[in-house]
Amino acid sequence: MRGITLPSWYRTDYDSPAADRYLRGIRATGAEWVTFTPTWYQKRHTDDSLHTTEETASDGSLRRIVRRAHTLGLKVMIKPHVDLPGDEDRADIRPRDRAAWFTSYRRFITHYADLAADTGTERLAVGTELAGVSGDSADWRSVIRAVRDHYDGPLTYAANYDEYRRIHFWKDLDLIGIDAYWPLSATPTTDPARLSRAWKPIKDELAAYAHAQNRRILFTEAGYVSQRGATTAPYSWTVSRDPAPAEQAAAYRALLDSFTGARWWAGVCWWMWDDWPDSGETPVKLAYTPRGKPAEEVLREEWGP
Structure with missing residues (x-):
């Protein structure tokens, strides 16, 4: 999978005039996949249900952007998210009534399974970074069975890098999914070789795990x-206020150089292409987007013809 995520933060984002431009930009990197992230919310980490808000991509806009992506020759993964207000971490979701929460969650995820089936979406994630409930294996197997009743494509779950070993339902899915935000360096660096050395023990561990799980x-x-410092805390939006596009590019190169060609590795979906106009809280020059930066050139070199 050569992929890039195009997230949404508002119900009409995917209908934005920028949508076609963003999709063309993603395709121009050599990407073959794009991921979309419709998001439902709960007000408190202990709530027993989740719901749409004005920040949830509308179904119509999601259907239309999947169609646009397919027209451009991009395959699609839909990766629904559940979020909390502000900067609270979805990994902290621990509902008071877990049975009620999973009933609500099944309604949520089968809704997107139907949408994925209707639009010819090529891959679906059944969950993302829900460490507070991902240990409830029997409930997740029930969720996965329900999803398979609605959608026939390959399924994964997006576990955080420090969560994936605690997942016990991988064999019910088609792929192990990991959000790969491992810290790679104690200090900032622009040296891809140094970062590749940091990946080596992680790669060895993942290879063994993939073999053990047969996925x-x-x-x-x-x-x-x-x-500056992005490689010390890849999961952070606010490592520093100092732009460091060379460090970002080095990290892109090291990951691709380290994993491309490994038979057990199914690819990567980069976070993320861009915020929508006027919605970004992080200035573009400091944000996750590789667009217009040396990291985009790395993608073009690694993924281009």
Whole structure:
């Protein structure tokens, strides 16, 4: 999978005039896949249900952008998210009534399974970074069975890099999904070789895990802000206020050089192409987007003809 995520933060984002431009930009990197992230919300981490808000991509806009992506020759993964207000972490979701929460969750995820089936979406994630509930294996197997009743394509779950070993339902899915935000360096660096050395023990561990589970591993997310220190905390939007596009580019190159060609590795979907106009809280020069930066050139070199 040569992929890039185009997330949404508002119900009409995917109908934005920028949508076609963003999709063409993604395709021009050599990407063959794009991931979309419709998001439902809950007000508190202990709530027993989730719901749409004005920040949830409308079904119509999602259907239309899937169609546009397919027209451009891009395959699609839909990776629905559940979020909390502000900067609260979805990994902290721990509902008071787990049975009620999973009933609500099945309604949520089968809704997108139907949409994925209707639009010819090529891959679906059944969940993303829900570490507070991902240990409830029997409930997840029930969710997965329900999804398969609605959608016939390959399924994954996007586990955070420090969560994936605690997942016990990988064999019910088609791919192991990992959001690959491993810290690679104690100090900022622009040296791809140094970063590749840091990946080596992680790669060895993942290869063994893929073999033990008899499943390939997909990096459902990986990304780096273009800030000094991005390689020390890839999961952070605010490592520093100092632009460091060379560090971001080095991290892109090291990941691709380290994993491309490994038979057990199913590819990567980079986080993320861009914020929508006027919606980004992080200035573009500091954000995760590779667009217009040396990291985009790395993608073109690695993925181009």
